[in-house]
Amino acid sequence: MKDRYEQYLEKREEYFQRIQRLNRRDFIRASGVAAAGAAMSGALSPHSFQPVDVKAAGQSFRFAYISDSHLYERSLNERFVRSILKAVDDVNALDPQPDFVFYGGDLAQLGQPKELEEGAQILKALKAPVRMMVGEHDWYLDMGEAWRKHFGKDTYSFDHKGVHFVVLNSVIVEDYWTGPKLTPMERMLAMAQLDNPNGRPFTVGDAQRDWLRNDLAGVAVDTPVIVFSHSPLYKMYKKWNFWTDDAEQVQALLAKFKTVTVIHGHTHQMLTNKIGNIHFHGMLSTAWPWPYAPQGLPRLTVRMNRADPFDEFDGCGDGTVDVAGTGRVDKNFNFWSRNPLKVSAAYLDSDGLLSKPPRESDINY
Amino acid sequence: MTRIQNRILFVIAVSCLAVGASRVSASDGPARSGAAQAADVSVTLCDGETVMSVPGLKPGEVLQPERAKEVAAQMLQSWRRSQGEERWAAWQRNVPLETAARSGGAEAAQAPPAAAQAAQPTKFTARDLQLWQREEKKWIDEGYKNYHSAKALGGTIGISCDMCHPDGSNTHPETYPKFQSQTKKVALLRDMINWCIENPLKGKPLAENDPVLRSVEAYILSTRKGTPLDPGKH
Numbered sequence: 001m002k003d004r005y006e007q008y009l010e011k012r013e014e015y016f017q018r019i020q021r022l023n024r025r026d027f028i029r030a031s032g033v034a035a036a037g038a039a040m041s042g043a044l045s046p047h048s049f050q051p052v053d054v055k056a057a058g059q060s061f062r063f064a065y066i067s068d069s070h071l072y073e074r075s076l077n078e079r080f081v082r083s084i085l086k087a088v089d090d091v092n093a094l095d096p097q098p099d100f101v102f103y104g105g106d107l108a109q110l111g112q113p114k115e116l117e118e119g120a121q122i123l124k125a126l127k128a129p130v131r132m133m134v135g136e137h138d139w140y141l142d143m144g145e146a147w148r149k150h151f152g153k154d155t156y157s158f159d160h161k162g163v164h165f166v167v168l169n170s171v172i173v174e175d176y177w178t179g180p181k182l183t184p185m186e187r188m189l190a191m192a193q194l195d196n197p198n199g200r201p202f203t204v205g206d207a208q209r210d211w212l213r214n215d216l217a218g219v220a221v222d223t224p225v226i227v228f229s230h231s232p233l234y235k236m237y238k239k240w241n242f243w244t245d246d247a248e249q250v251q252a253l254l255a256k257f258k259t260v261t262v263i264h265g266h267t268h269q270m271l272t273n274k275i276g277n278i279h280f281h282g283m284l285s286t287a288w289p290w291p292y293a294p295q296g297l298p299r300l301t302v303r304m305n306r307a308d309p310f311d312e313f314d315g316c317g318d319g320t321v322d323v324a325g326t327g328r329v330d331k332n333f334n335f336w337s338r339n340p341l342k343v344s345a346a347y348l349d350s351d352g353l354l355s356k357p358p359r360e361s362d363i364n365y
Numbered sequence: 366m367t368r369i370q371n372r373i374l375f376v377i378a379v380s381c382l383a384v385g386a387s388r389v390s391a392s393d394g395p396a397r398s399g400a401a402q403a404a405d406v407s408v409t410l411c412d413g414e415t416v417m418s419v420p421g422l423k424p425g426e427v428l429q430p431e432r433a434k435e436v437a438a439q440m441l442q443s444w445r446r447s448q449g450e451e452r453w454a455a456w457q458r459n460v461p462l463e464t465a466a467r468s469g470g471a472e473a474a475q476a477p478p479a480a481a482q483a484a485q486p487t488k489f490t491a492r493d494l495q496l497w498q499r500e501e502k503k504w505i506d507e508g509y510k511n512y513h514s515a516k517a518l519g520g521t522i523g524i525s526c527d528m529c530h531p532d533g534s535n536t537h538p539e540t541y542p543k544f545q546s547q548t549k550k551v552a553l554l555r556d557m558i559n560w561c562i563e564n565p566l567k568g569k570p571l572a573e574n575d576p577v578l579r580s581v582e583a584y585i586l587s588t589r590k591g592t593p594l595d596p597g598k599h
Contacts, residue, residue: 070528072522072523076522076523077522077523077524078522079522079524079565079567109523193513193527194527194528194531195527195531195532239532240531240532288528288529288565289529290529290531291529291530291531291534291535294534306535308547309557309560309561309564309565310547310564312564312565364535365537
């Protein structure tokens, strides 16, 4: 019996051969349309990325994302290592290459130096430059010390082709460890349990909000802004921290800008929201998909189908973000075991009337 | 209500005769056989209390189908005698006593309002109830621990159930049994738990009667309390 990874390699091989066959047939038919059609239908393309038209006014560009890999040491757990390697392969295969790759947090499972070291090594294989964000799994063993050693600041901003990017650390919680004298590992394990009944809500916190106010002070209101946060910067389901406790205050700082997008990790699923002028998108995890929260799902979210428990890659993946000249973004979900899906700016701008992503056909309950 | 429901469910008589050869009840018909022979087999009902000796049935003998039906009917009658007519009526309607008294239908409409009606005597006290709940909670807590542990289920790669199923989400215990096309078998909840132990956790499947497996089953079921059963749902 082949193990799952061998099966995956075999499938991948098959896929590449099919692509070659397809290319030959297309060549004979001299019909690019057929190929695009086949690719869009997902008949053969879990590993390919479709080029997406951007109605370019200013400079349009694309970046890729990888998120929530939850690495243990390789000797303990190969599975999640395989998954992040798959994402690195995917992104390196993009042609043209994305302008950069954004990593959405939770690179490590328990914040251990060896886990972070391993993750850092793996991400070094990416051809495009990498921008990092921290997640709670990276942070709570040593309050970010090892993470910062590898990747630098957890809060920062940068400008790229006319867009102002902000990266936040949205996983700050009040001190629950000093009182009961928890060891660092106990603190980490408590934080790593999503359904911990004693969990504390994530925040961006006063200090970072001050920083953000300052950072944004010099940015013109018609400059497109893209914010990265590990947790969604809104309130969905507190019990699992699909939630940021001071979300409204952060949103208020962003409200004056004409074009704002927030892209978050943590939730391991397709999630879409719009609050005022702000578009929100979740990222997929490379490690596992999470069930949808029992409450608070945003109206504009089109849920992804339930995952197949018999396929370790189903519901997982990576993706790309196409930033139009206007600064609005189309979010592409590159699922490994199913058709890719796009949630476009048009869908959000039209409040869900236009460009609806295909609805789920395998219901969650 | 659950108390009475439990009591009634205990008494699904025919299929679960408990043979207690040493217990003989004189009240349920005289033994026909001579004193020199072995005593008749006596049987305890599923309530664990009502005992009846089966006239003429000797240890090692099997009842013929017709006779078995008769005996089952007699056993139910002896339970009826021990429980009283009202409970018997409820048993026959196959509803818990309290529901029967409260809910619609002609009989219920004529019944006096629940508040005015005297409660039936019961030997189960609040302390019994507490004890049962405490015991049940022990199982569920044990299951919670195992479910949230990367090792207790024999997992070898650091993964635990809660990582993918926080609060028991997406485990759908109410949908079992159901056919799993991937394994080409009808699965019970515990089969699927075992599948997840073997695969995402990379452990070894547990024996059906393993207390660890049973505790996880108990925890998962407890997370869906109140959800209607829906076997076969996908």
